[in-house]
Amino acid sequence: MFKPESANMSMTLTEKLLARASGRDSVQPGEIVIVEPDVVLSHDNTAAIATIFRQLPAGTVKYPDRLAITLDHAAPPPTAKHARNHTEIRQFVREHGIGNFFEVGRGICHQVLCEEGVIGPGMTLLGADSHSPHYGWLGAFGAGIGRSEAAALWATGQLWLRVPDTMRVTISGSLETGVTAKDVTINLIGRLSSEGAAYMAVEFAGDGLARLTPDSRAVLTNMMAEMGAKNACMAPDEVTWSWLSETLERTRPEDSQARLDFFRDQALYPASDAKYAIEHELDLGEIEPMVSCPHTVDNARPLSSLARRPVDVGFIGTCTNGRLEDIASAAAIARGKQLKARLLVIPASSMVLRDAAAAGYIADLVDAGATIGTPGCGPCMGNHMGVLAPGEVCISSANRNFRGRMGERDAEIYLANPAVVAASCVAGRLIHPADLV
């Protein structure tokens, strides 16, 4: 059948990324394609994946240089069982010669792989972690998979994916003071529901995006996991390139320019005539501070409707909101005050911790009475380092507030932006930073 050349060109960013990953000129929503991802991510679940992998006849990892492994979900290990799990993973890394291995203390997989330039614009990652849509802030494709699929990928280098329909969210305007990208996502998920983008790609666009920092952009793509999205992405721009240039210079000075040149060569951009299944528009100026109330992320309410709810403990961290600007905003609020509720701050990576210390943010937070944890996931999924007691109320900058998520089914988790978490710990109750006296 005659196929006009333009049909190949009018692809969304996700379609272009999946066409590249499957070695095709073009793909269409609904098609099943076999992709060869550039990166296969796993973390503390690596030992469990290896157990499955050993049941396969392959025996060897097909592309050891495509694996990336971090120890972050229970790090440092809280029990001997967790420690043994890490030992098994280190043994696997040695046995199979995995170069991209990041030890306890380096930080959360999604932050570390971006900082280290393991993945960049135009590339594809499949991760045994549900927040893998994160990588789209760099213009990459990232999607979560299960452990069996990760094992199959180690053996074959390939996996089938259905090309998703794309939802475009066009962003205009600027955020008001005290409002962040986190509020944008809670607002969006509250309106569209936790399955609002089920099986879909979400592509962010619009002139409002240009005014968002790299740290904020990562919140947008990361949180789309909570809207059911397969992946989320945005086209790289000058903000992206500046961040990559500065960051790679620090993490891999020996080849930072070559890596940056590779990323520039790989970068993909959506076609101007791409077809979107659903379009949403969002004016940043209309967003107010938002809170996800127990026990679902889409149970979203304006903070103004909830103020005065007493809180026992706050948590600032995770792949969603544990970056430098998050810790900076918390430090600015805690500076010179004494916290009424406990506050746990866990930087997303060692680089974030180092920068936060150098800028004096860590001192501000410690002086106010906050606890600082080892870079990693912390108590986000209830493993360790600050799990909740029955009846406790937690205000958190993380991404999930499901019942039992932080280790105790009879605790309540409210999700908000880091400034709201810090202000609420100063006041001992839910409060907007601007309302602190």
Next chain:
Amino acid sequence: MTRTAHRVWKYGDNVNTDVIFPGKYTYTVSQDPEELARHALEDLDPGFADGVRPGDVIVAGRNWGNGSSREQAVTCLVAAGVRAVIASSFARIYYRNAINNGLLVIECAELADSVETGALIEIDLAENQLHVAGEVFSFPALPAQVREIVAAGGIIPYLRGATISEKM
């Protein structure tokens, strides 16, 4: 092909993987089916683990299995003997994990309002139909390859059944 009969456990919308299998166990729990089954639905229905019998099915509302990618949210049900999850809709990673571990997943938006816990349901995979108290519900046929993977008991036994290049 004959119909198979199953006892129903009924749950609502948006059941997430944290309440199906708590995250605090994910890096230390063994692959031992008995241990996995003991934690099944721990934070959703404390009576499930003791009451479930081999062959039972779960019927649920929208977005079953949203949240984490943890595969134990599937394997704990397989270990508990659950034959199928029939939901109005599934979260995408859960849907993949279920197929890859041989757990039958059936999307049927109409069923959830028609059954309660303890009901008996008959599954007819040849006709793609569900029978409940004289009522019949249809569901979309699963692709042939998906049925083969489920029948093999999951993607790992499926891949072991032939050389990998043939199957991928």
